[in-house]
Amino acid sequence: MPQQTQPQAPRAQQAYPELLYTRRTRFDPAEDLRAAEPLSRYVIGPNESDEWVWLATGYTEVRQILGDHTNFSTRRRWGAEGPDWRPPELVGHLMDYDPPEHTRLRQMLTPEFTVRRLRRLEPDIEAIVEEYLDSVEAAGPGADLMPLFAQPVPGEVLCELIGVPRDDRPEFLRHCHRHLDFSRSRKVRAADGAAFSRYLVSMVARQRKDPDDGFIGALVREHGENFTDDEMRGVCVLLILAGIDNIEGMIGLGVLAMLEHPDQLPLLLGERDGRGRASGAGSGSGSDRGPGRGDGGRLASDRALDELIRYMSVANAPTPRTAVNDVRIGDHLIKSGETVICSLTMANRDPGLTDGPDRLDLGREPVAHVAFGHGVHHCLGAALARTELRIAYQALWRRFPELRLAVPAEEVRFYNRALAHGVHRLPVVW
């Protein structure tokens, strides 16, 4: 039987083949992805003789591989250039480093991404979210939430975090979005990548001279001698690459899912906990200690949000791993030099992880999902993502309590980008 596939947006050029591990049917992994063994060989291309990689889809396998940085490297191999060489655009790109180098870079960044540190950013995130809700409201019923809300908010938040001045943001973000648009030619994308990279280089240089209290300024003050300018630029590029598409996808998919499961919305908004109790301020005992524990409502909504993040798993797969030793995983021997792709989508729908994994259940006890990865490369921005999503969903329903789709649900088209899953358009009325 032919697989049902989502209609695709017209593309100027199919710059990326639709890889098996990116295929979905609405929120779910596509049937042919589900059919894959927990660990199997996946041929990339139409011919049996084409290049192949390992594809891990089982929860146990994915966790074992991602959790084992000793045997599985994320670093790209450049053979002839020697083991220590990497191209300039990957300098500072954390996913291209293995411990101990990775540890050195990451440990300088983690203080900026704690829940407590991010609390300082919350008023700015709130203001950005409200500003874009104003534009949704101004557009009137029928407004498309994707271009008016889900797409611009993550980029603005990142600009706020890394300290791109307001006047520079439109142009800077235009380059970022064009760089991430895989429907454009490689050449156009590279030119946009170079433009925002140049901008970041000059920003790092300015901060070196006169550090402010933003993210780059803090890095300069705390670790200025341990970081090269290129590394700082690379870190910022990575934050942007990792922090735009995923959040955009998650906002769109999350809103759609909540419109389809309105009974679960109070859990996401922190109005009720998983046991059906009202969870307003003060209901969490001793709740004002620990990060992000201002009230019971926030705790309840963090847990509900965690399930939404598991269910959607917007990031299809993290950076491929290369085995640096022969490793036995289950019944298979992965040989040194072979590549493994880990499907986070499939791992998070493994019945071994939780009961009824294909059911969205925001009242579920949090499970050890791998939507943010696992191991030393676990998403650095996980707390930022959670903060941003919580604020975005809550502000959206605060503004439009009667929010609903303006089109039949079956008309919402999904995209299967290489980096993240999402929807093209989301017209709403209220």
Place this chain on the structure above:
Amino acid sequence: MEIRIDRDKCVSGGVCAMFAPQVFDQDDEGMGVVDNAAPAAELAAAVRSVVWRCPGHAITVHDQEQAGGA
């Protein structure tokens, strides 16, 4: 129940502080810290869940006296 965090393994993912805030916190570096060295028995399940979930496999629980329990 004695809970330890191996700082060499901690990846500052914040999972412990988020899902068992009665027991764990994050320090200024982002490292997980044990905030409540003697958690009540009813928190044992939450602690075990965080031990399993920790992306750096940095948390261990040691039963001090009798066997059994966590």
